[in-house]
Amino acid sequence: MSSYRFRIFKSKIISIILTLVALASTVPFLLVIYFIVKNGISVINWEFITHLPKPVGEPGGGILNALVGTVILILIALTLSVPFGISVGIYLAEKSESRVSFFARLITEILQGVPSIVVGIIAYLWVVKPMGHFSALSGGIALGIMMLPVIIKSTEEILKLIPREIKEASLALGVPYYKTILKVLLPAGLSGILSGILAGTARIAGETAPLLFTAFGNPFLNFNILKPVSAMPLLIFNYAISPYEDWWTKAWGASCILVLFVLTLNVITRLISSRR
Incomplete structure (x- = not known):
């Protein structure tokens, strides 16, 4: 006892x-x-969000160029990485024992561990040098490369959790293989795939190193993806290393917005994963 x-x-x-x-x-x-x-939090107001930066010494100004640039870069990264990442994830789930799957899975795991600054250098050599100038496109490509492993792994894992009976029932009814993938398996694993996309977006939202070699930054509002753009991490980095106290204050405000954005994405990802 x-x-x-x-x-x-x-x-x-x-x-x-x-x-x-x-x-x-x-x-x-x-x-x-x-x-x-x-x-x-004390820095954030309507002017801070909706106005462009002002020259040094002038009060006021905002970070509109960085907000718009961040949205553009994320959209480019999503456009490039989501279709390719989901396609690779489907192949790995369907052909998991093949030799191609082995090497694809190995490359995905290696890519997941590559430092972000190395990805930036690769995008610089592949895109910036041939184009002859920095651009939002090169920055989006660098961020898209960083998103790929997260999307591929999440897609593969969620599709492996779907019972084989669902797929076999669809094929037994005479549904073509590609329609079974697109209209049966993908809808069944949509929540897991979406959580992977959100997790990848949260990962790239705060990356600075790749953008130093690609997007470069822009003090003006730009919607042309073939020209340099600013981004929240770039603005925070440039303001934080500057000698101006006003820029330091704006860097804190931008950091607060960026952290809250990433936290929101992570919370949404957790909620979707828990409901899955």
Whole structure:
């Protein structure tokens, strides 16, 4: 009886210790969020979001060019990576034992571990040098390359979870193979694929290194994807290393917006994954 009580006591002690460790691991994250929001929330207002930056020394101004540039870069990255990533994920799920799948899976895992600055250099050599100038297109390609592993893995894993009976039933009814993929398997795994796309978007939203070699930055509002554009991470980087206090303040405000955006994407991804 005493040994039984001792085991229960030991189990409760271990549970308490694990709970405290889990709570302690969130403290640095909460402190970072608090510090960013504390310094940046006071800067955010309507003018800050809807106006372009003003020259040094003039009060006011905003980050509209960076907001628009970030949206353009993300849209380009999604356009390039989502169809290709989903297609590769489908192939890996359907032909998981083939030699091509083995090498494709290996390359995906390697690509997932490549540093972002290396991806930026690759995009510079592949796109910027042949074009002869920086552009939003080159930045979107770099970010799209970074999104690919997340989309491929999420698509493959979710399609593997779908029971084979669903696919076999569709084929048994005479539905062509490609229609079975497009109208049966993909709709069944839509929530998982969507969560992978959102997770990939959250990953690239705060990347700075690839954009230094590709998008480069632009103080003006630009919608032409063949010309340089600004982005939130680029603006934060340039403002943070500047000697002007007003730019430091704007960097805090931009950081606050970017962090809240990434947090929102992660929360949506978790909600979709939990409902899946």
